[in-house]
Amino acid sequence: MPLNLEPPDGNRADWGLLYRARGTEEVVDHRPVFTGDIFTNVEVLAPRAEKPKSKTVMVIQHPCAMRPQGTGLASSILVAEVRQHPEVQPGQWSGYGKLMPLPELYPQFTTGKRHAAALFDHTYHVHPDDLAVRVACLSPRGLNLLLQRWVFHSARVVVPTHDFDEVTAPVYEEADLIEDWCDIAMEAGRTVEEALHDVNAWLQEGLEAGATRQKMLEQDQLRSNVRRELRTAAETWRAPEAPVEDIA
């Protein structure tokens, strides 16, 4: 069976499964910046343009490429412009290879403003500090569909989303765990900076035989154990050294 660019869920138009969170009420500030996140009011400079413009953009860089040293973000992040776009029906997802459809990105609207798309031929590089107002995060399914379409646009190759899932699952899990840790630690009185510092140290802490918890996340058999351990540790575990500024 030849593989085309995939729809989210067969013939079903259940667009909610593309997103982890939509709108500033749902998006959690302390979640690490991740591939597929959508930010608004981002200043971008088009080639040969004299003045920057404010746009809504989606991060399209692979999670690993965004964090070359493992934790801190790279100083230049690749983003694609997000614009209103007619709803792309499930049967049409095999086309539109120059974009990532984002149906019902803005569920609060009832008109065509509800739907959008990230345009792969309108890309920019931005500094992470410019990514301040996050308005949506993708689900694992949304992330894998984005990568499939972005790779197809860039290399004319269709990679099955279930293959992408094998390599994105560990890093998506890590983002989830960081959010989870911060929730618990901040409830226990830590600042967001302290919580982020602690969780990164905890994930990278050397264990037996050179393993780290971050490395353990690469094995699906071990993820639930790390999760359980994290939920116990987050309240009281503290990194040996104090956090430095600008750790995220």
Add this chain to the structure above:
Amino acid sequence: MTDTSGLTTVDQGTASAGITPAPTLPETGLPSVSQLREHAGVLDTQASLLRADTSELHGDLVMREWGVKTTELVRLDVPQLLAELADLGFAWRSIAQLIGVSVPAVQKWRRGGSVSGESRTNTAAVVAACRLIEESYVVFGLARWFECPILPGVPVTPLDLYISKKINLVFLLASGKTDPVQVLDVFDPDWRDTYRSEFEVFQADDGVALRRREQ
């Protein structure tokens, strides 16, 4: 199914209704090999039909028990039910998928937000399924079991079965009484094509990555 007394009854098996008695062996003299073979064949068929009936009966009863447990658990606080799932090691996104809602909805409930009756029942149903599996079957690390592929290399997990409302398959798989391939055949008859891939995961210098599989 309800009988006249209002008590719930269990389906009677249908397969064994067609069982015909095994042919009688001669009372005097030794039976021939042919007669023995025929007799054994009939017994084998009877055993298969009985097995099908008992499997169906067992499956029905497991689903009944799940319903009873769900009804009991609906009375508990939703945050308490969610905490039980989290303590098992489930990711919040998995919990949200199992219940059929978004992650932010689950996070809101954890903080005491209002929950619809349907979501309350669905949450109780997930906890009931977990308890039933833990109490009845040998499954170590329940969350891990739910999140790992049924068959190596095929990205279908018990979580996927549950989300697709094939919950009888989840229990069947947990029982260890069935071949995972049969479960996959029921779940998606085209799974061999659906999940065929030319790519494989490998360990690159900076983490896991994909490359084309050697043919």
